[in-house]
Amino acid sequence: MADDPMYHEGMRQLQDVRDTRRLADRLEQVIVRTAFTDEDRAFIERSAMFFIATADADGHPDCSYKGGLPGFVQVLDERTLAVPDYDGNGMYRSWGNVRANPHVGLLFLDFENPKRLRVNGTAQVLEDDPLRAQYPGCVFVVRITAQRIFPNCPRYLHRMQLVEHSAHAPRPGYTPPVPAWKSFEAFRDALPARDRPGDKPD
Incomplete structure (x- = not known):
């Protein structure tokens, strides 16, 4: 509660x-409510994206989109979500904020059958969570403890249809393409060794 x-x-x-x-x-x-219903679980686990709001220790906000294949967000129990952290731009604005201020707000959306679900709670970024093994391409696992769960009126959601899932979304037995920006000269010398074309990690 x-x-x-x-x-x-x-x-x-x-x-x-x-x-x-x-x-x-x-x-x-x-x-x-303070516990996920069966309907909440089904909605969350079929979602291929959500938005997350975080803030730093001084309250400066940030909002981010997180995407994957349906099922990438797991409902572990009546109050806990697990979210994989996939390779990104390395800024760590969302998960870095969580290290300074654990309060988060998540918004799950269905644009085809208009529906919105909000989950407010606290998060932990875990480097050695056993769930990492379940997520190909996962760097960290983020566990979110829900404090408030509630639907929102979907009247202003524009109806849209999914064309295809991102080719970059990790999945078992699949190597996602390298994002184009990692080949830009402006960033090449700043990339970790593992991301430099032709370079081998130390």
């Missing part, structure tokens, strides 16, 4: 301006 209240004073002020305090309280009572 989340220790902090659902709504802080800034939220309450705007609710009072629009006379939505009662509605906000009712929504908290009716739709906010």
